[in-house]
Amino acid sequence: MSYASVLNTYEDFVKAFHPKSGLDLKFYKQNQMQRRILSFMNSHGHSSYGPFLTALSADPTLYDAFFKHLTINVSQFFRDAAQWKTLRETILPLLLQNKTPLKLWSAGCSGGQEPYSLAMTMMDYFSTAKFTVLGSDIDVNVLKQAKDGLYKQNDFASTPPEVLQKYFTLIDNGYQIKDSVKRQVSFQHQNLLTDRFQSGYDFIACRNVVIYFTDEAKEILYKKFTDSLRPGGILFTGSTEHLFGMNQLGLKSISSFFYQKQ
Ligand SMILES: C[S@@+](CC[C@H](N)C(=O)[O-])C[C@H]1O[C@@H](n2cnc3c(N)ncnc32)[C@H](O)[C@@H]1O
CATH class of the missing domain: 3.40.50.150 (Vaccinia Virus protein VP39)
Known part of the structure; x- marks a missing residue:
């Protein structure tokens, strides 16, 4: 599926990502999440949401890495x-x-x-x-x-x-x-x-x-x-x-x- 020309804003991205992932980013603080998304996009050569979402749909490895980046799963046994x-x-x-x-x-x-x-x-x-x-x-x-x-x-x-x-x-x-x-x-x-x-x-x-x-x-x-x-x-x-x-x-x-x- 191509999202290339229709997704311009963070809000557009949040709306399109929800049905795909089950993750509704509107429950997460926009500043931090947007910063995390943009840093991931930049480090993978993307500068706009539409083509990035198209790439996520086409590449399960990229999708998994992105989901992991968003959900931040650092942990430890007996942490604290x-x-x-x-x-x-x-x-x-x-x-x-x-x-x-x-x-x-x-x-x-x-x-x-x-x-x-x-x-x-x-x-x-x-x-x-x-x-x-x-x-x-x-x-x-x-x-x-x-x-x-x-x-x-x-x-x-x-x-x-x-x-x-x-x-x-x-x-x-x-x-x-x-x-x-x-x-x-x-x-x-x-x-x-x-x-x-x-x-x-x-x-x-x-x-x-x-x-x-x-x-x-x-x-x-x-x-x-x-x-x-x-x-x-x-x-x-x-x-x-x-x-x-x-x-x-x-x-x-x-x-x-x-x-x-x-
Ligand atoms: C930083 S880890 C914390 C792990 C452990 N509780 C600890 O303190 O070491 C945060 C975890 O929360 C999960 N998480 C984030 N949003 C969630 C949600 N809406 N529902 C369930 N788990 C979620 C992430 O996938 C991630 O594995």
Whole structure:
């Protein structure tokens, strides 16, 4: 399909890209997204939206690289170590007082580093507790990595060496997560902004996902998360993400970046 002459503005691009990708860029901050799109276009020799979209339609490799560039899937096991300490010393014991099995969800899970970190934490520190972990993401390529469970050295910058040794096998081109951890986690393709959520979660981690969302999109998303937590359930946000308006949502801050549903 040729978009060559009809797409001139950012708004035109957003409208044409949505049905093709399922990603509605109107929920993302225009300044940042436009800058990211233009930098990708320039580095691939494109200066206008129409021919660029035509090229995306014709070249699946280019499309995948662009989608990856837009969704920004940098992650790490046990990213922000201090918060994982709070999680295992305070938050999980609190949740386990109320109910077992625990229903845990990493929303915007990238290549699986975060949901697998949740599973390993449960296995190491709460070995008798029953739990399920869901990882979900909009990007099918990162979900493939998550399901394959293959990682590189730089995924482990915040990982204690004994955890790496216990739960991963060193192979030629990296580290393979062991089946004992893989079995604990399921993955799902999901657009957080438009898809329906299950309910009854004890714990939802949504970290470093909403950075580029508009305030309106964040408001919609945090309301959806609150609805899908059980009373007493906890939302875990990223280090730069403070939840304004949490009282109206019915959430209370119980530690930095952890919010409990009342
Ligand atoms: C920077 S990564 C964060 C990974 C992990 N939560 C962490 O903190 O290390 C952001 C992830 O959010 C996903 N994402 C962005 N928009 C999304 C949406 N609307 N629905 C679901 N996932 C989305 C991206 O594909 C990406 O994998």
